Each structure stands twice: as C-alpha cells, then as structure tokens.
Amino acid sequence: MNKDAQLRHSINQKLIENGERDRLKELLRTKLIECGWKDQMKAHCKEIIRQKGLDHVTIEELVTEITPRGRALVPDSVKKELLQRIRTFLGKNSII
Template sequence: MADIQERKIKDAQMRAQINQKLVETGERERLKELLRTRLVECGWRDQLKQYCKEVVKQKGLEHITVDDLVSEITPKGRALVPDNVKKELLQRIRTFLAQQSN
C-alpha cells in the first residue's frame, strides 16, 4: 500500500513539474492554440455548440447556469474529441519533454 501511495505522490509531483515547464516556456499556450485549431477543423466546436443550444432550449434560458451546462456537455465533449487529435497532442507533449530533457 505504501508503494501505491508513494507512487501517487511522485506522479503528482511529476505532473506539477511538467505543467510548470509547459507554462514557463509558453508551450502550454501553443498546445492550447493547436488543440483549439484542430477542434475547429474537425467540426468538434460546431457539434458541441449545437448540443449546447439544444440543452439550453430544453432547460430554458432563464433557468440554466454554466454549471448545469458544463456537467451536461462535459462527457459528450470528451467523447467527441477524435483519437488522432489526442494522439497528435500527446506526441507534441512527448516531443517537447524530450527536447527539454536534452
């Protein structure tokens, strides 16, 4: 059990470190922009927008909050991201980390 605990802490530290590097270098912004671009290109943005409109219509504009909308569309939004977009982003992050460690 201790091992798992230790591992979890290490993972968290690692994640924090990676994130720090990404922010520091501006790579995070570049990745964000790349992701945004890809999602627009593959129609994800339009699809999700359409879905949001439906949810708002269904619940009524007066009653809906952002929290409602977020919890409603998040699962769908995640599921709709194409695999190759995920792969490309992952690969970009790997490349970035490889460059950083050199």
C-alpha cells in the same frame, strides 16, 4: 503530494515556462474547429438550453452536462497529435 502529482506539476510548470502550453492550447483550438467539434458542442448546448429553458439552466449545469460528451467527441487523431507533441517536448527538455 505523491510522485505522479509532483511529476504532473513539474511538467506543467515546464510547459508554461517555455510557452509550449499556450502553443498546445492554440493547436488544440485550431484542430477542434477544423474537425467540427466546436460546432457540435455549440449545437449540443443550444439543444440543452432549448429543452430546459434559458431561465432554468445555469452555466455550471450546462458545463457539467456537456463535459463528458465534449471529451468523448475529441477525435483520437487530435489526442494522439497532442500527446506526441508533449512527448517530443519532454524529450527535448529532459524532464522525465
């Protein structure tokens, strides 16, 4: 495992141990609902299914097709807020 992978693993472990990961996931879920991201993604999924037909699309294909758009639609303000919360957590817990 290289240094970056080890650091990511260490940070993830600390986030899980302290329950911060679950709090961050809940914050993200709330923010995405508030900004309309969830509704946009739901509409996008419905459109793909309508185009391809329910019997001609698998969950794996749907996920593969919507993932890039889903990531692109996350507002920068949400990304910045999550990053700041992670930095604050790391600073308080002396991980890096």
